[in-house]
Amino acid sequence: MNAGEAGGFGLAAPTPEAWFAAAAGKLATLLVDHANCEKKAASTAVGLMFAYGEELDFGRALARLAREELRHYEQVLGLLRGQGIAWRRLSPARYAGELRRGVAHAEPQRRLDLLCVAALIEARSCERFAGLVTRLPAPVADFYASLAAAEARHAQLYRDFAAAHAAAAGLDCAANWQRLALLESGLVTRPDPEFRFHSGPPAPPAAGSPA
Numbered sequence: 001m002n003a004g005e006a007g008g009f010g011l012a013a014p015t016p017e018a019w020f021a022a023a024a025g026k027l028a029t030l031l032v033d034h035a036n037c038e039k040k041a042a043s044t045a046v047g048l049m050f051a052y053g054e055e056l057d058f059g060r061a062l063a064r065l066a067r068e069e070l071r072h073y074e075q076v077l078g079l080l081r082g083q084g085i086a087w088r089r090l091s092p093a094r095y096a097g098e099l100r101r102g103v104a105h106a107e108p109q110r111r112l113d114l115l116c117v118a119a120l121i122e123a124r125s126c127e128r129f130a131g132l133v134t135r136l137p138a139p140v141a142d143f144y145a146s147l148a149a150a151e152a153r154h155a156q157l158y159r160d161f162a163a164a165h166a167a168a169a170g171l172d173c174a175a176n177w178q179r180l181a182l183l184e185s186g187l188v189t190r191p192d193p194e195f196r197f198h199s200g201p202p203a204p205p206a207a208g209s210p211a
């Protein structure tokens with residue numbers, strides 16, 4: 001990735017410090033939502049295998065990625081148990097739903113958008129894991145250090161597939177990346193009423209709400 005891009009991850013803006021500060025005080029929510037993110041990452045990879053399964057190299061790479069994400073999911077569940085944190089149902093972040101609104105319905109643009117969005121989500125996860133390492137207690141910090149490397153690999157894989165598809169289909173990958181990266185960075189830098197792994201910084205309490 002271009003080292004000039006935010007944090008070297010191909011992102012249009014870094015995660016605000018206020019999100020990291022909130023994360024350190026919301027470990028239980030962070031870990032439960034993180035487990036959901038790993039599950040969703042596996043599901044995204046499997047969905048792409050179904051949508052574009054005619055290419056064997058693509059299918060094999062995504063099958064491997066999906067297995068790795070499920071392994072991460074199992075590891076987060078182990079961490080939850082180790083930390084004595086009970087699983088609970090959480091509403092999804094606004095992040096993935098809003099990103100999906102930037103995805104075209106018609107091919108070949110749709111495939112490029114899906115791959116760019118997947119790469120951006122992996123890149124943001126990588127950036128946040130790396131930033132959390134110094135802010136969270138071990139063993140969470142050690143685990144997150146190992147995950148940062150894996151998610152960087154996933155981001156690059158999706159980005160490489162995006163570039164190859166764009167070249168084959170005559171689409172402008174760089175311009176498309178920039179469009180979606182700006183959408184993504186807006187979602188993680190604008191104040192967010194709900195704390196999640198991919199949320200924005202905490203929104204100030206609404207006027208009239210209890211202190």
Ligand SMILES: [Fe+2]
Nearest residue numbers: 038041069072
């Ligand atoms: Fe993962």
Ligand SMILES: [Fe+2]
Nearest residue numbers: 041122151154
């Ligand atoms: Fe990943």
